[in-house]
Amino acid sequence: MHTVTEVIRIPGRAFLHFISYMGQIAFLVRDLMIAFTNHVWRLNLVAQQIVSIGYGSQAVVIVTGAFTGAVFTFQTYAKFKDFGVESSVGAIVSVALCRELGPVLAGLMVGGRVGAAMAADIGTMKVTEQVDALRVMGVHPVDYLVLPRFIAMMISMPMLVAESISFGLLASYLVAVYGYGIPAPWFLSHMVDHTNQWDIVIGMIKGFVFGIIITLVACHQGLRAENGAVGVGIGTTRAVVISSLVMLIANFFLSILLNYIWPLGNNV
Amino acid sequence: MIDRTQEPFIRIRGLHKRLGWQEILRGIDLDVWRGETLCIIGPSGEGKTVTMKHVIGLMQPDAGIIRVDGIQVNGLRERELAPVRQRVSMLFQNAALFDSLTVERNVAFPLLEAGLRDKKEIKERVRDALEVVGLSKHGDKLPVNLSGGMRKRAGIARAIVTRAQCILYDEPTSSLDPVVSDVIDTVILRLQERHGITSLVVTHDMKSLFKIADRIAMLKDGLLRFLGTKEELRASEDPVVQDFINGRAEVDF
Ligand SMILES: Nc1ncnc2c1ncn2[C@@H]1O[C@H](COP(=O)(O)OP(=O)(O)O)[C@@H](O)[C@H]1O
Ligand SMILES: [Mg+2]
Numbered sequence: 001m002h003t004v005t006e007v008i009r010i011p012g013r014a015f016l017h018f019i020s021y022m023g024q025i026a027f028l029v030r031d032l033m034i035a036f037t038n039h040v041w042r043l044n045l046v047a048q049q050i051v052s053i054g055y056g057s058q059a060v061v062i063v064t065g066a067f068t069g070a071v072f073t074f075q076t077y078a079k080f081k082d083f084g085v086e087s088s089v090g091a092i093v094s095v096a097l098c099r100e101l102g103p104v105l106a107g108l109m110v111g112g113r114v115g116a117a118m119a120a121d122i123g124t125m126k127v128t129e130q131v132d133a134l135r136v137m138g139v140h141p142v143d144y145l146v147l148p149r150f151i152a153m154m155i156s157m158p159m160l161v162a163e164s165i166s167f168g169l170l171a172s173y174l175v176a177v178y179g180y181g182i183p184a185p186w187f188l189s190h191m192v193d194h195t196n197q198w199d200i201v202i203g204m205i206k207g208f209v210f211g212i213i214i215t216l217v218a219c220h221q222g223l224r225a226e227n228g229a230v231g232v233g234i235g236t237t238r239a240v241v242i243s244s245l246v247m248l249i250a251n252f253f254l255s256i257l258l259n260y261i262w263p264l265g266n267n268v
Numbered sequence: 269m270i271d272r273t274q275e276p277f278i279r280i281r282g283l284h285k286r287l288g289w290q291e292i293l294r295g296i297d298l299d300v301w302r303g304e305t306l307c308i309i310g311p312s313g314e315g316k317t318v319t320m321k322h323v324i325g326l327m328q329p330d331a332g333i334i335r336v337d338g339i340q341v342n343g344l345r346e347r348e349l350a351p352v353r354q355r356v357s358m359l360f361q362n363a364a365l366f367d368s369l370t371v372e373r374n375v376a377f378p379l380l381e382a383g384l385r386d387k388k389e390i391k392e393r394v395r396d397a398l399e400v401v402g403l404s405k406h407g408d409k410l411p412v413n414l415s416g417g418m419r420k421r422a423g424i425a426r427a428i429v430t431r432a433q434c435i436l437y438d439e440p441t442s443s444l445d446p447v448v449s450d451v452i453d454t455v456i457l458r459l460q461e462r463h464g465i466t467s468l469v470v471t472h473d474m475k476s477l478f479k480i481a482d483r484i485a486m487l488k489d490g491l492l493r494f495l496g497t498k499e500e501l502r503a504s505e506d507p508v509v510q511d512f513i514n515g516r517a518e519v520d521f
Pocket of ligand 1 (some may be wrong): 292
């Protein structure tokens with residue numbers, strides 16, 4: 001008897017947690033929409049965030065993109081050689097990087113770096129009453145803390161993804177041409193023929209959506225932080241874990257949707 | 269100076285608040301008249317800060333009514349509280365300075381957010397506020413590089429710079445040396461005398477209390493144990509009140 005109630009209670013509680021979480025995110029989105037319609041942009045804060053997100057993520061994004069492109073080329077080459085189509089490596093690498101690997105890996109890495117920073121910064125302000133100090137001065141915390149980060153991420157993320165893809169393609173070129181001796185014109189012409197602008201657009205759309213996910217999840221964790229430094233640490237960890245999982249799940253559905261709009265393979 | 273003909277600037281009726289399992293406030297009734305300085309005393313952890321946070325809408329009561337300058341504060345949503353917060357400013361117990369901004373920018377913050385754009389005027393008002401609290405030389409420092417007392421003073425500068433009609437001070441003189449404490453007391457008195465500012469002050473500092481208070485409220489066990497003037501406080505026969513103001517404790521150790 002006892003175990004039966006446990007079996008119902010544990011998933012039941014998890015479900016309630018999920019509903020309450022989604023409710024809180026919905027309230028944050030509502031406050032953010034009100035903040036948008038107030039037309040107070042605080043451009044200096046947006047610029048500050050773009051510098052810290054965009055400039056600060058350069059190493060992360062370049063290394064991630066480049067080594068993903070390199071290792072993917074390295075592995076595909078061996079298999080493609082069996083079929084005698086090694087010069088087509090560029091095509092598969094390009095499509096995979098644009099549509100999946102570029103945005104997903106850049107999203108996860110930026111989520112780790114920027115998401116953690118957002119949750120920690122806002123969380124620290126929350127537990128030291130700086131958020132309350134904002135409120136007392138008539139400044140809504142979402143207007144001041146979340147909106148500038150949100151705008152900065154929506155601008156930065158598509159660019160960071162595009163950058164990550166570019167470095168991936170460059171690394172792939174270097175590995176294929178200089179590592180395996182595939183003639184550069186062959187590699188390039190295959191790559192260009194089998195990639196169209198929509199593959200890049202798909203990558204950037206995904207980056208845009210991932211930017212929204214990271215900001216919402218991380219700022220939410222920051223704004224609800226309590227119990228001092230310990231609470232800030234917990235919130236920061238949660239921000240990274242939750243945003244990573246949500247990005248991976250969202251990516252699957254985004255892929256289905258975007259493939260429906262711009263199908264793969266009709267561009268030859 | 270104290271205007272008892274109009275509705276009190278702050279009116280609290282039947283304020284109840286529970287936090288977790290703890291019943292912090294169990295029915296507080298309190299009026300603060302326009303131009304009055306009312307001090308709240310009482311042991312630590314009795315809900316003085318919690319009471320203050322209700323006045324400015326940082327906390328919502330479980331039951332009771334709070335009115336500030338005729339506006340009912342309880343039940344208002346965050347964005348609807350803006351008019352109240354234009355009229356009232358607050359010094360936090362821990363000062364709550366913005367870590368990322370210098371002292372000067374912290375003090376300028378409420379002016380900028382209130383829509384003041386005249387750079388010269390902002391600069392002058394920030395300079396005046398810092399001068400009053402004796403921080404003129406430290407305007408370009410970050411809060412992490414200040415001592416506890418300096419941080420408190422920067423917080424006071426930020427609370428008084430907007431010239432709000434009412435200022436809430438949460439332990440303004442704790443962690444200050446006696447001389448600076450006296451300066452802060454004088455500032456609170458001057459603001460009252462010259463600008464008719466209403467003040468609600470939480471304090472443990474008896475010297476400061478007897479200098480600035482028009483009336484005193486003592487909070488104990490979630491209720492007002494005492495409410496009256498300085499003379500009435502001194503004359504009170506309540507042993508709890510007498511022990512508190514004389515700093516006596518009955519310890520069984
Ligand atoms: N946000 C909160 N959550 C839970 N308990 C709180 C919170 N804020 C204050 N308390 C509790 O309420 C009581 C009164 O706190 P406070 O008003 O800060 O006391 P003080 O009279 O010293 O200013 C304390 O026991 C404190 O632990
Ligand atoms: Mg307190």
